[in-house]
Amino acid sequence: MLFDMDGTLVDSEKLWDIALQELAESYGGTLSDAARRAITGTSMAESMRIVHDDLGQPERDPAASAAWIDARILELFRSGLRWRPGAMALLRAVRAAGIPTALVTSSGRPLVEVALETLGRDSFDAVVCGDEVAAPKPDPEPYLTAARLLGVPIERCVAIEDSRTGVASALAAGAAVLAVPAEVPLPPTDGVHQLDSLAGADLDLLAALLERRAPAGRRG
Template sequence: MLFDMDGTLVDSEKLWDVALQELAAEYGGILSAPARRAMVGTSMAASMKVLHDDLGQPERDPEASAAWINARILELFRTGLSWRPGALALVGAVRAAGIPTALVTSSGRALVEVALDTLGRDSFDAVVCGDEVDAAKPHPEPYLTAARLLDVPIERCVAIEDSPTGVASALAAGAAVLAVPAEVPLEPRDGVHQLESLTAADLELLAALLGEPPA
């Protein structure tokens, strides 16, 4: 079982909104809605490029902007993260069933360590962070890495995602995909089962996505 984090398990995208808009204001601009949507699920480097281009300031240092965002997001994460509807119950059911589970996120390790205070460090057998892979989502590497760490063939894994970038990554890796859109609408895609909320997800559905009877 492979879980995305931001927007899938925790309602953290709103915190990213705060930090990104604050940085845009620091630079004398306002981040547009289309640019913000384009950032969802992407790496920090990709997001900073979108932000700089959107503000008409492509010359800005992406590493300096990323450092500012990381520091602010750490502050916001420490104020507390809330679970997305149905996410806590599904993670609990998966763990109770003894299913190997990984967290696969575009967020960096420092942020993830704070988020794990909410998610639970025992909730995952492996954690793959965005700054610990050579290629970030939508590349398949994050999900392929997670499957390897779990020692489970990727074709026997279900990935749960909320963003087009994450869905593309999971599909490219070869996982079965359950999509639960949060901030960004998702177009129907072959091979992707979509739900409005994880409150409608259970072990029977996860098994069906793999074409097998429930455990």
């Protein structure tokens, strides 16, 4: 099992909203709704490019903006993270069944370390962070890396995502994909099963997603 973090397991997108709007305000502007939607699921570098372009200030240093966001979002994460509906129950069911599990996120390691205080460090056999891969989502590298660390063929993995960027990454890697949109609606996509909430997901559904993609004569 391969779980995205922000917007999938924890309701952190609202915290990102706060940090991003505060950054925009510190630059004398307001982040547009379109820009905020475009940022969902992207790497920090791409997020800062979108922010600067949206504000009409492309000359700003993305590293400086990223450092500001990193510091602020750490404060917000430490104030408390809330689970997305159904996420805790599904993660616990997966772990109780002994299924190899990885966290695959675009967030950097310092932020993930804080989030793991809520998620549980023993909830994952591997953790792949956005600052630990050469090519972040939507590139397939994060999910391919997670499958390799778990020792499981990517074709036998189910990835759970909430964003277009994450879905694209998981599909390109070759995983079965369950999409559960959070802040931004997702269009119907071939090969992607979509639910309104993880409260509607269980081990039977995850097994069915893998069964659908198994070639004729190959089961289990």
